[in-house]
Amino acid sequence: xxxxxxxxxxxxxxxxxxxxxxxxxxxxxxxxxxxxxxxxxxxxxxxxxxxxxxxxxxxxxxxxxxxxxxxxxxxxxxxxxxxxxxxxxxxxxxxxxxxxxxxxxxxxxxxxxxxxxxxxxxxxxxxxxxxxxxxxxxxxxxxxxxxxxxxxxxxxxxxxxxxxxxxxxxxxxxxxxxxxxxxxxxxxxxxxxxxxxxxxxxxxxxxxxxxxxxxxxxxxxxxxxxxxxxxxxxxxxxxxxxxxxxxxxxxxxxxxxxxx
Amino acid sequence: xxxxxxxxxxxxxxxxxxxxxxxxxxxxxxxxxxxxxxxxxxxxxxxxxxxxxxxxxxxxxxxxxxxxxxxxxxxxxxxxxxxxxxxxxxxxxxxxxxxxxxxxxxxxxxxxxxxxxxxxxxxxxxxxxxxxxxxxxxxxxxxxxxxxxxxxxxxxxxxxxxxxxxxxxxxxxxxxxxxxxxxxxxxxxxxxxxxxxxxxxxxxxxxxxxxxxxxxxxxxxxxxxxxxxxxxxxxxxxxxxxxxxxxxxxxxxxxxxxxxxxxxxxxxxxxxxxxxxxxxx
Numbered sequence: 001x002x003x004x005x006x007x008x009x010x011x012x013x014x015x016x017x018x019x020x021x022x023x024x025x026x027x028x029x030x031x032x033x034x035x036x037x038x039x040x041x042x043x044x045x046x047x048x049x050x051x052x053x054x055x056x057x058x059x060x061x062x063x064x065x066x067x068x069x070x071x072x073x074x075x076x077x078x079x080x081x082x083x084x085x086x087x088x089x090x091x092x093x094x095x096x097x098x099x100x101x102x103x104x105x106x107x108x109x110x111x112x113x114x115x116x117x118x119x120x121x122x123x124x125x126x127x128x129x130x131x132x133x134x135x136x137x138x139x140x141x142x143x144x145x146x147x148x149x150x151x152x153x154x155x156x157x158x159x160x161x162x163x164x165x166x167x168x169x170x171x172x173x174x175x176x177x178x179x180x181x182x183x184x185x186x187x188x189x190x191x192x193x194x195x196x197x198x199x200x201x202x203x204x205x206x207x208x209x210x211x212x213x214x215x216x217x218x219x220x221x222x223x224x225x226x227x228x229x230x231x232x233x234x235x236x237x238x239x240x241x242x243x244x245x246x247x248x249x250x251x252x253x254x255x256x257x258x259x260x
Numbered sequence: 261x262x263x264x265x266x267x268x269x270x271x272x273x274x275x276x277x278x279x280x281x282x283x284x285x286x287x288x289x290x291x292x293x294x295x296x297x298x299x300x301x302x303x304x305x306x307x308x309x310x311x312x313x314x315x316x317x318x319x320x321x322x323x324x325x326x327x328x329x330x331x332x333x334x335x336x337x338x339x340x341x342x343x344x345x346x347x348x349x350x351x352x353x354x355x356x357x358x359x360x361x362x363x364x365x366x367x368x369x370x371x372x373x374x375x376x377x378x379x380x381x382x383x384x385x386x387x388x389x390x391x392x393x394x395x396x397x398x399x400x401x402x403x404x405x406x407x408x409x410x411x412x413x414x415x416x417x418x419x420x421x422x423x424x425x426x427x428x429x430x431x432x433x434x435x436x437x438x439x440x441x442x443x444x445x446x447x448x449x450x451x452x453x454x455x456x457x458x459x460x461x462x463x464x465x466x467x468x469x470x471x472x473x474x475x476x477x478x479x480x481x482x483x484x485x486x487x488x489x490x491x492x493x494x495x496x497x498x499x500x501x502x503x504x505x506x507x508x509x510x511x512x513x514x515x516x517x518x519x520x521x522x523x524x525x526x527x528x529x530x531x532x533x534x535x536x537x538x539x540x541x
Contacts, residue, residue: 146307155345156351156539159349159362160357161319161337162319162337162343163337163339163363164366165366173351173365177351177354180353253353257396
């Protein structure tokens with residue numbers, strides 16, 4: 001049983017990495033054979049050399065650290081505020097009537113459109129970036145949490161009534177756990193969006209330390225290897241954040257039969 | 261059965277509004293339940309039996325009339341009144357033992373007492389080995405056992421059961437009926453069980469309340485004066501069952517079907533508040 005799942009996992013892994021490897025090979029061939037101008041698409045070993053240089057001579061880890069810190073801070077603020085806000089909307093009829101229509105209107109506005117406002121309100125520095133990241137995480141988490149809380153089975157709410165649950169108990173024992181699958185979906189999306197927003201904030205707000213700043217520096221110096229390196233790091237971090245979200249989700253939802 | 265005013269339902273009327281039309285689910289229903297008594301309520305669907313149960317448990321409070329439990333008017337759910345639903349209604353994210361412990365969430369027991377009570381009740385319903393299982397790992401019968409344990413764990417004074425075995429297969433159902441009978445015999449908790457299964461009503465009840473639909477009224481109350489444990493196939497039980505079926509059939513609004521009387525039985529076209537009729541054992 002375990003042997004078959006292990007080999008099945010290996011097969012799946014092999015299939016998953018096939019396309020990236022093919023792309024890397026195609027990249028290498030095209031840059032070596034002069035199919036493309038190496039100034040536009042640097043060769044793989046040039047990117048590797050740049051990576052080595054950035055890693056040891058410059059502070060690549062530090063730059064990545066800055067971006068991740070910003071990402072995590074914004075994500076945490078956005079998700080805590082998002083779950084709390086959605087709980088309020090879902091459980092208070094008056095708050096729902098007053099706020100939800102406005103929220104539904106505001107959420108249609110592109111995140112990038114907030115940047116001028118955020119920069120006026122919070123400046124161009126670290127604070128503005130974290131606010132932007134938090135907003136990016138906030139919206140999907142509010143939407144999904146709200147949806148999950150609205151779909152809590154009335155049967156279970158009634159059990160809480162029969163057992164004389166207080167409001168606090170209802171929220172902690174019934175609404176939050178019951179909405180957890182939806183909240184997890186929201187958190188998952190929030191994690192991805194907040195990483196996108198982290199890079200967006202570094203692009204559009206003032207240049208500071210971070211992977212986004214690295215890419216901008218690469219563009220300005222026409223150092224395409226540095227740009228490629230930055231892009232690859234963004235992709236890799238995004239990939240691992242996604243895996244992390246999956247792992248967290250299946251751990252939190254282990255009581256569900258389909259996720260085992 | 262020393263205190264006749266243990267649980268009193270007096271002229272209770274419950275109306276629903278269905279698409280602007282008034283629907284009388286219960287029409288001036290009165291019923292007294294003695295302490296420690298096992299009352300079963302049967303009737304066709306739509307006769308208001310579940311409505312009556314929910315009113316008794318305090319889950320529904322929009323009625324006219326009076327419902328009192330030990331002299332106190334029922335104004336909402338109470339920990340003195342346990343409830344077992346037709347579906348087990350377990351919380352899928354909690355293990356069986358933590359589901360049962362929900363029944364103690366607001367009780368005054370200490371932590372160690374709670375732990376002991378949960379263990380005892382899991383034992384009582386035969387789920388001791390499944391304390392750490394999640395609801396989706398249980399069969400329908402096991403899940404319902406957990407639901408019963410949750411209803412009992414707080415030592416309620418009255419336990420209401422709303423068709424608790426309705427969704428189970430015949431074998432599991434019979435076994436759980438026996439277990440419920442044992443629990444009742446041991447714990448002496450007043451039990452009120454709603455069912456559409458006449459066999460079940462007669463097998464478990466001290467008295468069988470027969471209800472008729474549209475509007476929901478008590479048609480008849482049949483006492484089952486048979487010693488326990490009862491035998492499902494005994495002639496005496498069959499006679500009571502026939503008697504209840506008679507009552508039920510006469511509640512159907514089909515006057516063309518004549519009353520089918522059993523030998524030795526008087527025809528009993530009784531009014532809504534007919535006193536209990538004791539049957540020979």
